Amino acid sequence: MRELSQRLSKLGRPILPSGITKLEQAQRRIDVDDLMALAVALEVTPTRLLLGPPPGAVERPDNDELYEVEEVSGSDVRFLRLLPELALEPWEVWSWALGEFPLGEIWRLSDENSVRFGDHQEAEARFRAENALPPNRLTLGHAEGVQEAMTDVDHAVKDALDEGLTEEQIQQLVTRAVTSWRREKRVDQENQKRYRRLERGAERAHERFDRED
Incomplete structure (x- = not known):
């Protein structure tokens, strides 16, 4: 507690060890400034503090x-x-x-x-544009895969041009591929949600069946 308190003081957001204990025990409310300072001091993200473990x-x-x-x-x-x-x-x-x-x-x-x-496709695209990092700002852990994908796209475009496709035709193909990917992604996400709901329903039904027996 003392070490964390010292870190917070160095960050310009001092909290006494007793105050940290109260935060842990939910005896003191935390504001946004405290949340940011604690996230930096603990070397985690604010999301991790808000939502708990992934x-x-x-x-x-x-x-x-x-x-x-x-x-x-x-x-x-x-x-x-x-x-x-x-x-x-x-x-x-x-x-x-x-x-x-x-x-x-x-x-x-x-x-x-x-x-x-x-409207779901447009809503999801708008949500990502307003709330997520663009692809070229992904974390270092994704950088290698992103670079390989960009290289593949670059080669594919050049091959298409060599085969006689126009720039407009290539743009149409890319747009069509992106639209298809988003649709498949949305369907996959919805299927996963349905599967989890069915799984929970089956577990509850099994539990009720066991209690009745």
């Missing part, structure tokens, strides 16, 4: 107000409670927090218009 990296949550656990499933965290009336699967929350996918329809109020199916 999916698949947690055994059992310590904060019951943040996490919602289904006892029948053992120790797996099944939902993250963002708000009193909103609890979502960890993967959905992290994908949203990282700017990969919007939350979708589940958060909408009853008096708000639903997004039409044909």
Whole structure:
């Protein structure tokens, strides 16, 4: 505690060791400035502090107000409670927090218009543009793969030009490929959500069946 308190002081956001203890025990509210300072001092991201461990990296949550656990499933965290009336699967929350996918329809109020199916692609593209890093600003861990992909695209474009395709035709092909990829990505994501819902339903049905027996 003392070392963390000293780090925070050096960052210009001093918090006494007793104050850090109160934060850990949820006896003191944390503001945005505290959150940023703690993230820097602890060498994690603000998202990590807000949401807890990423999916698949947690055994059992310590904060019951943040996490919602289904006892029948053992120790797996099944939902993250963002708000009193909103609890979502960890993967959905992290994908949203990282700017990969919007939350979708589940958060909408009853008096708000639903997004039409044909508008999902535009909504997702807009969400990523406003909330995620562009492809050329990806982390170093992705840099090698991104560079290889860019090289492949460069070679493919040059080969297409050598074969006589016009610049306009190539642009149309790229647009068509991107549209197809987004559609497949959306369908795959929806299928994964449906599978997880079916899996949860099967687990609950099995649990009820065992109790009845």
